Amino acid sequence: MPDPQPVTVGPGGVAAAGGILLALALAAVVLDGVLAARAAGLPAGAAVARPLDETVRLLRQRRRAPVSSDVLLWRLGGGGLVVVALLMVAVVPLGRWVVADLDVGVVWFNAMDVAVWVLVWLVGWGPNSVHSLVGGYRFLALALAYELPLMFAIVAPAVGAASLRVADVAAAQEGLWFVVWMPVAFVVYCLGVLAFSLWGPFAVPLGRDVAGGVLAELSGVDRLLVQAGRYALLAAGAAFAVPMFLGGGSGPVLPGWAWVLVKTVLLLGALVALRRRLPAVRPELAMEVGWVVLLPAVLVQDLVVAVVVAARG
Amino acid sequence: MLLDVAFWVLGLVAVASAVLVFVVDSMARATYALALSFVAVGLALLLLEQSYVGVVTVLMMLMEMAVMGVYMVMYMGMNPALMPMSMVHDNRAALGVSAATFVVLAAGALLVPWPVRRGVPAPDVTAALGEALMGRQMLVMVVVSPVMVATIVTGVVLAAGRTRYDRFGDDLDASPPRDPHRGGVGR
Numbered sequence: 001m002p003d004p005q006p007v008t009v010g011p012g013g014v015a016a017a018g019g020i021l022l023a024l025a026l027a028a029v030v031l032d033g034v035l036a037a038r039a040a041g042l043p044a045g046a047a048v049a050r051p052l053d054e055t056v057r058l059l060r061q062r063r064r065a066p067v068s069s070d071v072l073l074w075r076l077g078g079g080g081l082v083v084v085a086l087l088m089v090a091v092v093p094l095g096r097w098v099v100a101d102l103d104v105g106v107v108w109f110n111a112m113d114v115a116v117w118v119l120v121w122l123v124g125w126g127p128n129s130v131h132s133l134v135g136g137y138r139f140l141a142l143a144l145a146y147e148l149p150l151m152f153a154i155v156a157p158a159v160g161a162a163s164l165r166v167a168d169v170a171a172a173q174e175g176l177w178f179v180v181w182m183p184v185a186f187v188v189y190c191l192g193v194l195a196f197s198l199w200g201p202f203a204v205p206l207g208r209d210v211a212g213g214v215l216a217e218l219s220g221v222d223r224l225l226v227q228a229g230r231y232a233l234l235a236a237g238a239a240f241a242v243p244m245f246l247g248g249g250s251g252p253v254l255p256g257w258a259w260v261l262v263k264t265v266l267l268l269g270a271l272v273a274l275r276r277r278l279p280a281v282r283p284e285l286a287m288e289v290g291w292v293v294l295l296p297a298v299l300v301q302d303l304v305v306a307v308v309v310a311a312r313g
Numbered sequence: 314m315l316l317d318v319a320f321w322v323l324g325l326v327a328v329a330s331a332v333l334v335f336v337v338d339s340m341a342r343a344t345y346a347l348a349l350s351f352v353a354v355g356l357a358l359l360l361l362e363q364s365y366v367g368v369v370t371v372l373m374m375l376m377e378m379a380v381m382g383v384y385m386v387m388y389m390g391m392n393p394a395l396m397p398m399s400m401v402h403d404n405r406a407a408l409g410v411s412a413a414t415f416v417v418l419a420a421g422a423l424l425v426p427w428p429v430r431r432g433v434p435a436p437d438v439t440a441a442l443g444e445a446l447m448g449r450q451m452l453v454m455v456v457v458s459p460v461m462v463a464t465i466v467t468g469v470v471l472a473a474g475r476t477r478y479d480r481f482g483d484d485l486d487a488s489p490p491r492d493p494h495r496g497g498v499g500r
Contacts, residue, residue, distance in 0.1 A: 122345070140379060140383060285495065
């Protein structure tokens, strides 16, 4: 049962929100490792310890920076991804609780996902390395293609609920989840989440064909932060979909906060699993697909939602 | 008290990072110093309880600066701006103009007799601001926006090196069009 007036939590709650996001990101790493092991026909046991192994390895690794790299911008870009993911989940209500009950929470989420443009490009620019820079430009090319469809996709639930407050959007889905009658917006939103997390088909900015792209020169704790940021963004995107499309905390038996977590974990698992099922999106072709196919489709979706809302009065 | 501190900190960040645009020697740093300045202004708007306007300012400016950075690196400077560069040209005249502009604007802000508040703020200040800015001029705005779109399209068409005859042939019947790069939807 979603609560239309969520309680803003104190500092302890903020720390808890960060902890939950980190736990979700870790779960995504483990799941991805298990799927990778299974795809390679190896035992999955080692994948469970993988996040810990990799964290310890990167924390012990020495940070290095190429000659005349712009260390300030590089580190800002790399460290910013986790921060942006935290700021995204700040507006997602967990049952009764929310970190920041903004009246324009939907726009806030959008502003944060645009900040990823800046951060990824800076990670590409910073190290003064060709491969990184190519990766940064690839991301911007993809961003121009996916961002407008993503924006109009999150417009649909906001119009459906007649509010930009995330808690209002969740509360407006009593009886019928928005994913049921806004399927196009939901699919485009999920593609956007994959894209701003540099995940699966949208991982070409860090592709092997450009020697790792934006990851090429990252080492030690800097690499750890960027990789953690990607998984955290994926988790934050899944968490934000719950109040927007999946009915928020509504569901039988369990309390609201538990349903939010269950739905987030399920969607996150699906997004992680998609990584090995979709082909890579070529940046030079993405623009036309985004603007000739996805954008009109999602605009029609918005029109349908607006007409339904107007007809209902 | 807390709001006062926030206002002054955001104001100082906005001005200081705007100055940095002309101090730093890298196109990327100049671009993102400007972005930081805009973000500080956007956050300052939140202090006016214009939360929509403030957050949208942050959103648009981050997006704009990310794209502008690409163009700055492409076009500015004799080298393609990958080497150290300066944003300042014709220093003496520029200093004179900017100092004069600053004095005029600051004098205006200080000397104008500011009105005292009558009544109380509207419950939804964002809607009130929109009404005050656009209410009477709605017809003008509605006319201006298609004109602007037409201008953009015309500009792109005039600037494009290849016309539709290059793409579709003299009789405009070539299919698929002859483009140097394939598009993403099979054209």
